[in-house]
Amino acid sequence: MSLTRNARTTSEEPVLRRAVCPGSFDPITNGHLDIIARAARLYDTVHVAVMINKSKKGLFTIEERIALIEAVTGDLGNVKVEAFHGLLVDFCKQRDIPAIVKGLRAVSDFDYELQMAQMNIGLTGVETLFVPTNPAYSFLSSSLVKEVAQWGGDISHLVPPPVLEALSTKLRQQ
Ligand code: PNS
Numbered sequence: 773m774s775l776t777r778n779a780r781t782t783s784e785e786p787v788l789r790r791a792v793c794p795g796s797f798d799p800i801t802n803g804h805l806d807i808i809a810r811a812a813r814l815y816d817t818v819h820v821a822v823m824i825n826k827s828k829k830g831l832f833t834i835e836e837r838i839a840l841i842e843a844v845t846g847d848l849g850n851v852k853v854e855a856f857h858g859l860l861v862d863f864c865k866q867r868d869i870p871a872i873v874k875g876l877r878a879v880s881d882f883d884y885e886l887q888m889a890q891m892n893i894g895l896t897g898v899e900t901l902f903v904p905t906n907p908a909y910s911f912l913s914s915s916l917v918k919e920v921a922q923w924g925g926d927i928s929h930l931v932p933p934p935v936l937e938a939l940s941t942k943l944r945q946q
Contacts, residue, residue: 789814791871791901794821794860797837798830799935801917803909805844807875810903812848819869820845824857831918831942844932861896872898877905877912 793808797820811818822837832840834855845851856863860872872892874885889900905912912930921927921939928936 788816790869791815792819803912811873872900875905
């Protein structure tokens, strides 16, 4: 793991560069995984923050989502997966994370993402860095994956194998 000096630090003490990839991850897709893996090449530690949304019942529980993300990011070696509730900027402040990394799939994502990025920097100064999504995944979302899987469509090229298996088990149970 490389240690780099943080521009905000005046002492000579090296600090870890941290970033967060937030989302609902219900479930994680190859599009999410691509962004997390690219962030993991740029930062010492990438925190994957799984949002707890009590008003929206997901297909997978938070614990199941975390277990799947851990299973598919374990080989990266510098990814830490945690649930969070409340403001993302508070999650960042508590862990001294200065940057949020988000994938941008298309122009349609930009409008809302820009609003959130501007709100977040205004709240606590946390920066947002946008990474262009791999064009192979520009149409991909967890919702579409669930819908296609529900009707028996092939999603094996869109999600990692553990997610494919978990999805078919979950849908069989329903
Ligand atoms: O995968 P999603 O559902 O598109 O992720 C959205 C998420 C979790 C990144 C966003 O809703 C978020 O950051 N929520 C945390 C609450 C918060 O900080 N809201 C203010 C945003 S400016």
